[in-house]
Structure formats: structure tokens, C-alpha cells
Amino acid sequence: MQVEFHHSIDELKRTEWDALVRDDNPFLKYAFHAALEHHDCVGRKFGWMPCHLVIRDDGRMVGLSPLYIKTNSYGEFVFDHAWADAYQRSGMRYYPKMVCAIPYTPAYGERLLVAPDSDAGQLRREMITATKQLAIESDFSSMHWLFTTREEGALLRSMGMLERLGVQFHWHNQAYEDFDHFLARLTAKRRKNIRQERRKVMDAGVRFRVLHGDEVSDSEWQLFAGFYTKTFEERYSLPTLNAGFFREVGRSLGEQVLLILAYDDAVCIAGALLYRSPSVLYGRHWGALHHYDSLHFETCYYQGIEYAIKHGLQRFEPGAQGEHKIWRGFLPVQTRSYHWIGDPHFSLSIGDFLSRETPAIKDYEKSLLSSSPYRDKSSPE
Known part of the structure; x- marks a missing residue:
């Protein structure tokens, strides 16, 4: 296995990248990320520096994560500004950090893309370990996997990452x-x-x-x-x-x-x-x-x-936030992100915060469902 980090998508082949994209998700495809880079929508100006993780097996791409080094928290839709402020008040540096995310796009999907004929679990563990190791070696404060799938989330949680829940509003056909x-x-x-x-x-x-x-x-x-x-x-x-x-x-x-x-x-x-x-x-x-x-x-x-x-x-995801969407047929669903915090004391503090935030998010989702516009009040999940 060979681990690579690429700071330009043009260093990679579109066919190799897209071969790992399941479900034809447009935000995971090579063309979307290439257009962002080609027209300076990401880069130093906006604080999204590409650092894409690639795993190769005998030269063939078998693993991929869209990674970015961040110098701010703009365009992520998982809000950690309070964490950054706490770091600063303690005389520490929160930025740069790393994120595995789709820039400016709060749509969940795979973040640990693997070849269909691979040992997905083992390969994803290696990808998570390699990403975390880069963050440690680069002295980044933290690493964040945003809007992951349930399957990826279970693995990230089992490897010690902190789980954070959110709520969006989706329409189901x-x-x-x-x-x-x-x-x-x-x-x-x-x-x-x-x-x-x-x-x-x-x-x-x-x-x-x-x-x-x-x-x-x-x-x-x-x-x-x-x-x-x-x-x-x-x-x-x-x-x-x-x-x-x-x-x-x-x-x-x-x-x-x-x-x-x-x-x-x-x-x-x-x-x-x-x-x-x-x-x-x-x-x-x-x-x-x-x-x-x-x-x-x-x-x-x-x-x-x-x-x-x-x-x-089958589903329509109109974007982040917006309780007014409920009255127009969009019901609340949970989103998940996972976080590695380098400083052990802050990791404990943020973990404590999340232990109190999580039940509040679940109660919030439950209360929103009580406002369902549907006659049968059913949940889409």
C-alpha cells in the first residue's frame, strides 16, 4: 500500500477518481472538485487548500478522501467557531486544521471512498490512520470528517473520533x-x-x-x-x-x-x-x-x-437549516460528523460538550417531527 497526498487534483486521473465514486454522487466526482480548483473557488484566498488522500495498491488507486487544509471554518456547515474561540482564549492555535468534506456543500455521502473489490473496512481504517498521522506531523489542531455515511461514522466512532449530530430537512418520494x-x-x-x-x-x-x-x-x-x-x-x-x-x-x-x-x-x-x-x-x-x-x-x-x-x-435535500421547510414537506433527519482533537484536554472538554449537545439535538429532532405536515405523521427513516 502506498499513501499519497495531492495538493492539486490535476495530479490525478479523472477515470481513477470516478471509479471509486458510488451512487454517482455529483459532489464526490472529479469534475466538481476540478472546477472548484480551476476557478480559484478553493485555495489560499478562501482557506480551502486541497490535500487529497490517495491510497494505491501496486500502483492502482484503491482509496480516496477529499481532504482540505483549512485556515478558517467557512463553508463547512458544521459550526466549530466556539471551539476555535476557546483555543484562542487559551493561547493556542486552532488553525490550520484539516477537514474531509465537500467545500460549501452540506450534503452527506461517502468520505472514505474505496475500490469495490477491496477490503473496505481495513482500507478505511488505514485511510483514517494516515489522515490523522498527517495532522499530527503537520501540527494541525484537529481533523474533521463532515457529513459522513452511517457506515463510515460507525468506524470513525470505533476509532475514537468524537461524534457530532446535526439536523437537516429532506423530502422523501x-x-x-x-x-x-x-x-x-x-x-x-x-x-x-x-x-x-x-x-x-x-x-x-x-x-x-x-x-x-x-x-x-x-x-x-x-x-x-x-x-x-x-x-x-x-x-x-x-x-x-x-x-x-x-x-x-x-x-x-x-x-x-x-x-x-x-x-x-x-x-x-x-x-x-x-x-x-x-x-x-x-x-x-x-x-x-x-x-x-x-x-x-x-x-x-x-x-x-x-x-x-x-x-x-427518491430524496430531495434542499440544503442546510431552515425549519420553514417542514411545512412544505421536508422532514428532519440526522446528519453526522466526526472529530479528532489533538490536544487531550480540549478533546475531553469538547467530548463533554458533545455529550450534552447530542441529547438536545435528538430532542430537537423529535420535537420537529411533531410538526410534520403529513397526515400520518410518519418519519422518513
């Missing part, structure tokens, strides 16, 4: 025939509210175009990039993606990229960017020129639900 079939599963109040929101957008004369990545023109990507930037700047946040990234990822991933554009007469007024695998739809970014009543809900949620039903997708 119950073999719906169309949008009205989905609405029929909801309580009368929620069904009425959704119809009212959709009617407001329709009465405003807004129409929609749904395009896959390879159908979007350069000018349309430029337009969407403006929507994206406007949204971040209005929220006093940092836009890290750009038109070049959107163009490349759209061209490279094709039908796995979905752009929904909204028009008022001939003027494009809003857009939402989504990604898809054969079974899952992922909502990522949106923006608009002006405020239209309920336009955000229609563009980002209802158009996505209609697309998922039409194409037989």
Missing part, C-alpha cells in the same frame, strides 16, 4: 404520481398554504425554464452567477463560486446539474442551482433580482419536488 398526489398526503392546512404560495407566483405571471447543465448558455451562467453573488452580498457573506465554475461544472456533469430559471415576461428574474444523482436531488444556491411573494419557495422547493417526482428521484 413516497411513489408520488404527481404534485397533487404529494399534496394529498399533507394536512388540509399545509396543502392550502402551498397552493396559495404557488398561486401567488402564477398570478404574478412568472414562468420557469428547467435546464440541465449542458443546455445552459454562457450568458445564462453569467446571469445566474450574478444572482448567486447578490444573495451572498445581501447576507453580508462571502461569495466563493463564480461563472467560470458554474460553466465548467455544468459542461462536465451535464444532466447531473439542474438550473431552474424564473422569468417575468422576457426578463430572467431568479434562478436556482441543483444537482442530482440517479436517486437524489440536491438544492444548492439561488438568487433573484427583486422580491416576489413566494418566489423562493416555488423556485427552490416546489419546482424541485415536481422534478423529483417526474424523474423518479
Whole structure:
């Protein structure tokens, strides 16, 4: 076995990388990470320095982790700012740290990718050990695996990593025939509210175009990039993606990229960017020129639900946070991340914090489920 760390994805072959991606997850594919690097969406400017782990067996890539050295906690969606502040108050350095994550993307999936003919358990243990060893040798404060699968999480936990739970809101396709079939599963109040929101957008004369990545023109990507930037700047946040990234990822991933554009007469007024695998739809970014009543809900949620039903997708993950999603058919589900903290005293303190946070997160999820808009109040898990 040979362990390698690569600071540029161009050092690796797309065919080798993608051969280890199961379920055709768009965020794990070579094209997504390459577009980020090629258009300076990651790097020193934004504090995401690539350091991808590769394991080879007799020259063949059999293991892969998307690793990054971080000089901040931006774009991770597992918030450890309080941990960083505690380190600083103690006169210690929290940054740089390492993360195994998809930049700016709170979608869970595999983080320890292995060849299908390998001993997955043993290979993943070696990958975790190699990553931790690099963090120790580089004097990084910590190592974090974000939004992992349950299987990976069980292994990470067994190797002493601290588990942290979170909550997102996902829509699940119950073999719906169309949008009205989905609405029929909801309580009368929620069904009425959704119809009212959709009617407001329709009465405003807004129409929609749904395009896959390879159908979007350069000018349309430029337009969407403006929507994206406007949204971040209005929220006093940092836009890290750009038109070049959107163009490349759209061209490279094709039908796995979905752009929904909204028009008022001939003027494009809003857009939402989504990604898809054969079974899952992922909502990522949106923006608009002006405020239209309920336009955000229609563009980002209802158009996505209609697309998922039409194409037989089983799940729709619209992004992080947002309790308002419950009333529109998205139910709470747990997410998991795992953490190695180098300093033993801080590891104990953070472990104690998590022992108190975890039951609170579980109670929070349970209370959210009591607000389910579905008539049968069932949980998707």
C-alpha cells in the first residue's frame, strides 16, 4: 500500500477518481472538485487548500478522501467557531486544521471512498490512520470528517473520533404520481398554504425554464452567477463560486446539474442551482433580482419536488437549516460528523460538550417531527 497526498487534483486521473465514486454522487466526482480548483473557488484566498488522500495498491488507486487544509471554518456547515474561540482564549492555535468534506456543500455521502473489490473496512481504517498521522506531523489542531455515511461514522466512532449530530430537512418520494398526489398526503392546512404560495407566483405571471447543465448558455451562467453573488452580498457573506465554475461544472456533469430559471415576461428574474444523482436531488444556491411573494419557495422547493417526482428521484435535500421547510414537506433527519482533537484536554472538554449537545439535538429532532405536515405523521427513516 502506498499513501499519497495531492495538493492539486490535476495530479490525478479523472477515470481513477470516478471509479471509486458510488451512487454517482455529483459532489464526490472529479469534475466538481476540478472546477472548484480551476476557478480559484478553493485555495489560499478562501482557506480551502486541497490535500487529497490517495491510497494505491501496486500502483492502482484503491482509496480516496477529499481532504482540505483549512485556515478558517467557512463553508463547512458544521459550526466549530466556539471551539476555535476557546483555543484562542487559551493561547493556542486552532488553525490550520484539516477537514474531509465537500467545500460549501452540506450534503452527506461517502468520505472514505474505496475500490469495490477491496477490503473496505481495513482500507478505511488505514485511510483514517494516515489522515490523522498527517495532522499530527503537520501540527494541525484537529481533523474533521463532515457529513459522513452511517457506515463510515460507525468506524470513525470505533476509532475514537468524537461524534457530532446535526439536523437537516429532506423530502422523501413516497411513489408520488404527481404534485397533487404529494399534496394529498399533507394536512388540509399545509396543502392550502402551498397552493396559495404557488398561486401567488402564477398570478404574478412568472414562468420557469428547467435546464440541465449542458443546455445552459454562457450568458445564462453569467446571469445566474450574478444572482448567486447578490444573495451572498445581501447576507453580508462571502461569495466563493463564480461563472467560470458554474460553466465548467455544468459542461462536465451535464444532466447531473439542474438550473431552474424564473422569468417575468422576457426578463430572467431568479434562478436556482441543483444537482442530482440517479436517486437524489440536491438544492444548492439561488438568487433573484427583486422580491416576489413566494418566489423562493416555488423556485427552490416546489419546482424541485415536481422534478423529483417526474424523474423518479427518491430524496430531495434542499440544503442546510431552515425549519420553514417542514411545512412544505421536508422532514428532519440526522446528519453526522466526526472529530479528532489533538490536544487531550480540549478533546475531553469538547467530548463533554458533545455529550450534552447530542441529547438536545435528538430532542430537537423529535420535537420537529411533531410538526410534520403529513397526515400520518410518519418519519422518513
